[in-house]
Amino acid sequence: MAVLSKLALAASLALCGVSAAGIPQQQHPLTAPSSSSSSSSHSSSHETASDYSSLPLIDTEALQDSISVDALFKRAEKFYKFAQTSEEDYGHPTRVIGSTGHERTLNYIVNTLLDQGDYYSISTQEFPVTLSNVFESQLVLGNDVSKSAVPMGLTPATKDREPVHGHLVLVKNNGCDASDYPQNVKGNIAFIRRGECAFGDKSIGAGKAGAKAAVIYNTEPEELHGTLGEPTEYHVATFGIDGTEGKKVADELASGESVSAIAYIDAEVKKIQTVNVLAQTDQGDQDNCVMLGGHSDGVAEGPGINDDGSGSMSVLEVAVQLTKFKVNNCVRFAWWAAEEEGLLGSDFYAASLSEEENQKIRLFMDYDMMASPNFAYQIYNATNAESPAGSEELRNLYVDWYKSKGLNYTFIPFDGRSDYDGFIRAGIPAGGIATGAEAVKTKEEAEMFGGRAGEWLDPCYHQLCDDLNNLNRTAWEVNTKLIAHSVATYALSFDGFPKRELDTEMNAYGKTMKYHGPKLIL
Numbered sequence: 001m002a003v004l005s006k007l008a009l010a011a012s013l014a015l016c017g018v019s020a021a022g023i024p025q026q027q028h029p030l031t032a033p034s035s036s037s038s039s040s041s042h043s044s045s046h047e048t049a050s051d052y053s054s055l056p057l058i059d060t061e062a063l064q065d066s067i068s069v070d071a072l073f074k075r076a077e078k079f080y081k082f083a084q085t086s087e088e089d090y091g092h093p094t095r096v097i098g099s100t101g102h103e104r105t106l107n108y109i110v111n112t113l114l115d116q117g118d119y120y121s122i123s124t125q126e127f128p129v130t131l132s133n134v135f136e137s138q139l140v141l142g143n144d145v146s147k148s149a150v151p152m153g154l155t156p157a158t159k160d161r162e163p164v165h166g167h168l169v170l171v172k173n174n175g176c177d178a179s180d181y182p183q184n185v186k187g188n189i190a191f192i193r194r195g196e197c198a199f200g201d202k203s204i205g206a207g208k209a210g211a212k213a214a215v216i217y218n219t220e221p222e223e224l225h226g227t228l229g230e231p232t233e234y235h236v237a238t239f240g241i242d243g244t245e246g247k248k249v250a251d252e253l254a255s256g257e258s259v260s261a262i263a264y265i266d267a268e269v270k271k272i273q274t275v276n277v278l279a280q281t282d283q284g285d286q287d288n289c290v291m292l293g294g295h296s297d298g299v300a301e302g303p304g305i306n307d308d309g310s311g312s313m314s315v316l317e318v319a320v321q322l323t324k325f326k327v328n329n330c331v332r333f334a335w336w337a338a339e340e341e342g343l344l345g346s347d348f349y350a351a352s353l354s355e356e357e358n359q360k361i362r363l364f365m366d367y368d369m370m371a372s373p374n375f376a377y378q379i380y381n382a383t384n385a386e387s388p389a390g391s392e393e394l395r396n397l398y399v400d401w402y403k404s405k406g407l408n409y410t411f412i413p414f415d416g417r418s419d420y421d422g423f424i425r426a427g428i429p430a431g432g433i434a435t436g437a438e439a440v441k442t443k444e445e446a447e448m449f450g451g452r453a454g455e456w457l458d459p460c461y462h463q464l465c466d467d468l469n470n471l472n473r474t475a476w477e478v479n480t481k482l483i484a485h486s487v488a489t490y491a492l493s494f495d496g497f498p499k500r501e502l503d504t505e506m507n508a509y510g511k512t513m514k515y516h517g518p519k520l521i522l
């Protein structure tokens with residue numbers, strides 16, 4: 001699960017110029033190793049159909065019974081080992097995008113799917129992600145080292161990755177217009193107030209005016225963590241500082257005092273290619289698919305075993321167990337990359353669907369964080385009034401299942417914090433379940449689910465301790481069975497489930513890009 005951004009605004013992320021990518025098979029198809037028993041290709045659909053006729057028809061109880069928490073834990077141990085391969089580069093285990101831990105995770109998912117013979121058509125969808133690493137930084141304002149300075153996300157380094165010196169020059173208004181930048185910004189350090197336009201625009205404005213670096217100060221007392229967005233040649237090294245330091249310096253400059261500064265950022269911005277992994281059943285109605293997914297990546301701070309090792313492993317285990325069955329409707333599995341960078345993989349996928357391909361997806365089910373140690377059984381409160389028709393039927397499927405097991409559940413906001421977001425905006429019904437991140441467990445929730453009131457639902461959310469000890473076995477097993485139930489239900493039939501609608505308002509809404517990253521942009 002990604003951090004909720006306070007603002008959702010139009011921004012140019014790495015998602016430019018998406019071409020019409022349609023069915024997964026047309027992307028980068030992967031085939032089973034030739035050592036597998038079936039030497040024939042997928043070319044004969046008749047032959048394929050007869051292969052499946054001997055399998056029993058999908059049955060929810062049978063699929064749920066095939067889920068064992070021990071099998072899930074064996075996968076978790078592998079995920080943790082993958083995370084450890086990043087130790088050399090990151091100093092600790094992580095499966096963050098761009099790390100060997102993430103690469104190993106992707107290979108494992110693909111190889112596990114390939115092991116299922118020709119049950120699935122497997123493909124990858126490549127997309128670019130821009131990453132930045134800040135190795136070292138410091139900002140000196142006058143005689144004092146700034147206590148609140150934070151380099152902006154995706155900031156370039158200072159020249160030659162060395163400290164630069166200059167006078168702080170107060171920029172007029174909010175620094176959103178070229179005329180706001182006085183002549184003497186050239187060769188000095190621009191001092192800019194937050195507001196009105198994106199941080200990235202201010203950094204570009206400072207760069208075009210010839211500044212060596214830029215400092216953006218908050219208008220609130222808090223620290224200013226933000227991102228500059230997609231890099232350009234005009235961006236300069238940019239810090240955010242809090243409102244307390246900001247006001248002090250701004251007042252000094254406004255009264256005509258001269259304040260010198262030293263800015264230093266040693267950083268690297270790089271563009272990498274990563275992939276979404278997709279697997280679709282060869283059998284079943286190919287025009288009516290139930291789709292589900294989890295995210296393959298984690299944050300840099302830790303191994304990401306609950307977030308979202310748990311969900312991506314649950315989805316993988318269900319994909320493996322499903323191969324014992326015949327299905328009526330196609331089932332499409334996804335493992336999204338770069339969720340933690342702002343839902344990039346799922347956004348890229350949903351935005352790149354042609355109208356025809358879009359219509360084939362009857363619904364998308366999101367499985368992110370299935371086993372939080374201090375869990376609650378959470379269902380996204382998706383309604384047909386606010387989301388594409390069918391979202392509420394899916395919500396009710398989860399409700400009915402928990403009720404049938406005598407388990408409690410809570411509704412949580414369907415607010416765009418995970419990979420369902422791109423689907424909703426593309427007009428596709430969606431929903432999902434979760435077990436909680438940094439929300440504090442209430443007394444009522446402790447009565448409903450056990451666990452400890454007053455503590456985070458996942459006390460290790462986005463931290464180093466999101467490891468093998470950060471999984472609740474009960475929650476993981478229960479929720480993976482529910483995932484199996486959701487797949488089995490729609491793989492059998494869409495009876496009573498709303499048909500896809502063309503040209504809904506949601507479709508129009510889905511065409512506007514929003515920013516969902518973990519950082520502020522304005």
Ligand SMILES: *[C@@H]1O[C@H](CO)[C@@H](O)[C@H](O)[C@H]1NC(C)=O
Nearest residue numbers: 381382383385386411412413
């Ligand atoms: C669920 O969403 C509906 C529609 O937005 C709202 O009326 C209802 O209060 C929500 N329920 C909960 C428990 O949040």
Ligand SMILES: *[C@@H]1O[C@H](CO)[C@@H](O)[C@H](O)[C@H]1NC(C)=O
Nearest residue numbers: 406407408444447448449450
């Ligand atoms: C459900 O919650 C109630 C309190 O609201 C509690 O008494 C009950 O034991 C809970 N059920 C389960 C199965 O935990």
Ligand SMILES: *[C@@H]1O[C@H](CO)[C@@H](O)[C@H](O)[C@H]1NC(C)=O
Nearest residue numbers: 373449450451471472473474
């Ligand atoms: C998982 O949660 C259940 C219910 O709160 C609890 O009884 C159990 O001890 C937990 N298990 C672990 C390994 O934390």
Ligand SMILES: [Zn+2]
Nearest residue numbers: 001002308368
């Ligand atoms: Zn997540």
